[in-house]
Amino acid sequence: MAAHGPALCLFDVDGTLTAPRQKITKDMDCFLQKLRQKIKVGVVGGSDFEKVQEQLGNDVVEKYDYVFPENGLVAYKDGKLLCKQNIQGHLGEALIQDLINYCLSYIAKIKLPKKRWVCF
Numbered sequence: 001m002a003a004h005g006p007a008l009c010l011f012d013v014d015g016t017l018t019a020p021r022q023k024i025t026k027d028m029d030c031f032l033q034k035l036r037q038k039i040k041v042g043v044v045g046g047s048d049f050e051k052v053q054e055q056l057g058n059d060v061v062e063k064y065d066y067v068f069p070e071n072g073l074v075a076y077k078d079g080k081l082l083c084k085q086n087i088q089g090h091l092g093e094a095l096i097q098d099l100i101n102y103c104l105s106y107i108a109k110i111k112l113p114k115k116r117w118v119c120f
């Protein structure tokens with residue numbers, strides 16, 4: 001458990017704590033666990049929870065005070081799911097259908113310029 005204090009260190013997963021799409025190194029993992037003895041530590045990733053687990057370990061929610069996969073749309077605190085958001089749950093199925101239909105209709109009506117081959 002981390003020391004209590006007013007500060008929190010948040011780290012990006014992919015490309016910061018790990019090489020892109022790779023597992024965390026043993027040295028980095030040890031560093032974060034030592035840091036966690038002094039201050040609360042959280043990790044943030046754009047990937048889904050399963051990918052964050054793959055990169056940081058299956059025990060990721062126990063190893064860090066906060067875990068925010070999916071760009072923070074899912075939040076874990078002290079090993080427990082805090083909240084989970086998604087656009088469908090927020091807007092509802094009917095509005096999502098209207099939005100998707102509007103976007104697809106708009107895209108279908110876009111006039112693209114002719115493509116030309118240029119030789120130099």
